[in-house]
Amino acid sequence: MNPQPHTLLVNPTITSRHSARFPLSLLHLALSLDRVGSSRIVDGNLDRDVVDATLRALDERACTAVGISVMGGPHVAPAIAISRAVRAHRPELPIVWGGYFPTLYTDTVLAAPYVDYAIRGQGEDSLRELVDALHAGDASRLPTISGLSWKHEGGISHNPARAFSRNGPPTLLPYDKLGDPRRYLARTYLGRRTVAHQAAVGCRFHCTFCGVAAMFGGATALPPAARLDRDLTYLKHELGADSVQYFDHNFFDREQDMIPLLEVMARHELPWWCFARADALLNLSESSWKLVRRSRLRMAYIGAESPSPTMLKEIRKGTRPDQTMAVAEACRRHGVIPEFSFMVAPPENTEEETEHTFEFIRALKRVNPQSEIVIYIYTPLPDSSRHEKDRLRHPTATLRDLHGEPVVFPSTPDEWTQKHWVDYACHADAPWLSEKLRQRIDDFVTVLRCRYPTVQDLRSPPWAKRTLAAAASWRYRLRRYDRPWELTLANRLVRLRLPQAEGL
Numbered sequence: 001m002n003p004q005p006h007t008l009l010v011n012p013t014i015t016s017r018h019s020a021r022f023p024l025s026l027l028h029l030a031l032s033l034d035r036v037g038s039s040r041i042v043d044g045n046l047d048r049d050v051v052d053a054t055l056r057a058l059d060e061r062a063c064t065a066v067g068i069s070v071m072g073g074p075h076v077a078p079a080i081a082i083s084r085a086v087r088a089h090r091p092e093l094p095i096v097w098g099g100y101f102p103t104l105y106t107d108t109v110l111a112a113p114y115v116d117y118a119i120r121g122q123g124e125d126s127l128r129e130l131v132d133a134l135h136a137g138d139a140s141r142l143p144t145i146s147g148l149s150w151k152h153e154g155g156i157s158h159n160p161a162r163a164f165s166r167n168g169p170p171t172l173l174p175y176d177k178l179g180d181p182r183r184y185l186a187r188t189y190l191g192r193r194t195v196a197h198q199a200a201v202g203c204r205f206h207c208t209f210c211g212v213a214a215m216f217g218g219a220t221a222l223p224p225a226a227r228l229d230r231d232l233t234y235l236k237h238e239l240g241a242d243s244v245q246y247f248d249h250n251f252f253d254r255e256q257d258m259i260p261l262l263e264v265m266a267r268h269e270l271p272w273w274c275f276a277r278a279d280a281l282l283n284l285s286e287s288s289w290k291l292v293r294r295s296r297l298r299m300a301y302i303g304a305e306s307p308s309p310t311m312l313k314e315i316r317k318g319t320r321p322d323q324t325m326a327v328a329e330a331c332r333r334h335g336v337i338p339e340f341s342f343m344v345a346p347p348e349n350t351e352e353e354t355e356h357t358f359e360f361i362r363a364l365k366r367v368n369p370q371s372e373i374v375i376y377i378y379t380p381l382p383d384s385s386r387h388e389k390d391r392l393r394h395p396t397a398t399l400r401d402l403h404g405e406p407v408v409f410p411s412t413p414d415e416w417t418q419k420h421w422v423d424y425a426c427h428a429d430a431p432w433l434s435e436k437l438r439q440r441i442d443d444f445v446t447v448l449r450c451r452y453p454t455v456q457d458l459r460s461p462p463w464a465k466r467t468l469a470a471a472a473s474w475r476y477r478l479r480r481y482d483r484p485w486e487l488t489l490a491n492r493l494v495r496l497r498l499p500q501a502e503g504l
């Protein structure tokens with residue numbers, strides 16, 4: 001047996017090899033685990049035969065536990081395959097799931113025979129304490145580990161939630177554990193070697209549809225400027241990154257707290273992308289916008305969600321449609337491309353809301369034609385998966401399918417791998433969506449993305465984009481979205497990029 005705990009951390013395959021970015025969750029966990037033991041990372045985005053790579057790693061060195069990172073949607077099926085294979089290969093080895101899926105669907109995850117422990121929320125401290133207790137063979141410590149849910153006396157025990165940690169990584173992440181970290185830098189519209197990084201953690205808002213609200217319950221923490229400087233210095237000078245995609249939950253917070261961070265970024269001159277909110281950007285003073293420009297912000301992903309004030313209130317978004325319009329205009333003036341995401345087809349007034357959103361998008365395009373548009377189907381989280389504070393204070397109405405029957409969410413991870421549930425998790429389909437409306441949405445998206453091809457598409461040559469834009473323009477102008485067969489055909493040849501399928 002190892003004198004110290006050793007943990008195998010696995011990221012199930014979710015992207016193509018080319019789209020693989022740093023598995024930040026596992027790097028954060030490894031940094032914490034290595035304080036008291038050791039760890040190894042298997043990244044299924046690079047190791048394409050992830051089951052085989054996991055079993056080989058187990059044969060090479062005895063482990064205290066295997067930790068698997070799982071998001072909802074297409075991550076679940078490979079996570080199950082890995083877990084089943086580990087169980088068959090080493091039946092006695094504890095299997096721990098962590099990340100958004102087990103945080104939001106803890107009981108569902110623990111209903112599976114191949115998961116022993118689920119960690120809810122931030123995992124650094126919880127996993128380290130769990131692995132330590134398992135290594136010591138001391139089951140009496142399990143009830144004391146905050147954020148842990150586990151199988152116990154024939155049932156499931158949920159320990160109290162762990163308090164939000166503002167600490168952030170005390171040192172650089174252990175990038176070298178990934179082999180050559182430069183393999184994770186990729187060509188994007190931001191640069192030739194774009195890197196993924198997380199600077200701020202959490203989000204202070206409570207949107208009912210968002211996994212981040214369910215995970216953090218409205219808490220947020222920005223990094224100290226010195227830490228951001230340390231990280232950017234390494235990414236730029238050691239790894240050769242020339243641009244950054246911030247995987248923060250919400251980058252812009254209060255203006256005075258952002259200024260020192262923007263100053264660091266302006267010094268590094270790395271073009272960047274981030275998640276942001278309309279209200280936060282609109283609150284920036286002219287001098288801060290100047291700093292934003294100097295820091296080289298290229299694109300900000302802004303959740304516009306809906307043009308309906310009632311719906312925005314219902315989903316607790318905290319922004320208004322006029323702010324969406326105003327931020328489109330502000331971004332145009334300051335040379336930042338806004339990438340707006342919308343959620344169409346809500347369970348109530350499904351068709352009207354969808355048509356209303358199409359008209360709003362057209363108006364937005366008139367204000368700022370560069371606006372990028374991402375369209376999702378509104379698929380709220382089940383009440384049971386929301387943060388306990390929000391669940392009690394703001395319960396959501398029962399969701400009903402097309403036949404008026406209540407929507408029953410899956411009760412096992414295997415059920416979540418069925419196509420219609422993967423689509424639900426990816427905001428691509430909902431049980432209340434009729435075939436006719438689904439087609440209407442697909443048609444609108446086809447016409448829109450041909451008319452305005454995304455700048456994020458580096459694959460299609462400019463002439464192809466221009467040809468498609470010209471071919472789509474009469475349909476767009478006359479609102480003739482129905483059955484754009486000629487665009488679908490042309491698209492098949494050109495394969496324009498679809499941000500909602502290929503983005504975050």
Ligand code: B12
Nearest residue numbers: 025067068069072073098099119122123211247248249504
């Ligand atoms: C990078 C990313 C991806 C990458 C995949 C990353 C990978 N695993 O290789 C890609 C681009 C593929 C992706 C895809 C999707 N994503 Co995504 N993605 C993110 C993003 C931007 C960052 C995640 C990250 O790296 N965070 C940094 C690390 C440090 O934090 P973390 O992952 O949360 O890890 C911590 C804890 O979760 C926990 N933890 C995590 N893993 C483990 C494992 C163990 C064993 C333990 C103990 C703990 C633990 O501890 C970690 C440290 O504290 C988040 C939003 C965000 N800012 O977090 C969305 C997010 C996770 N994605 C989400 C979703 C829904 C998706 C999609 C499934 C759907 C969609 N339309 O967006 C798509 C799939 C698209 C498709 N059609 O295939 C949601 C999940 C919420 C939910 N409802 O389930 C998020 C929160 C976005 C959102 N606001 O809705 N995504």
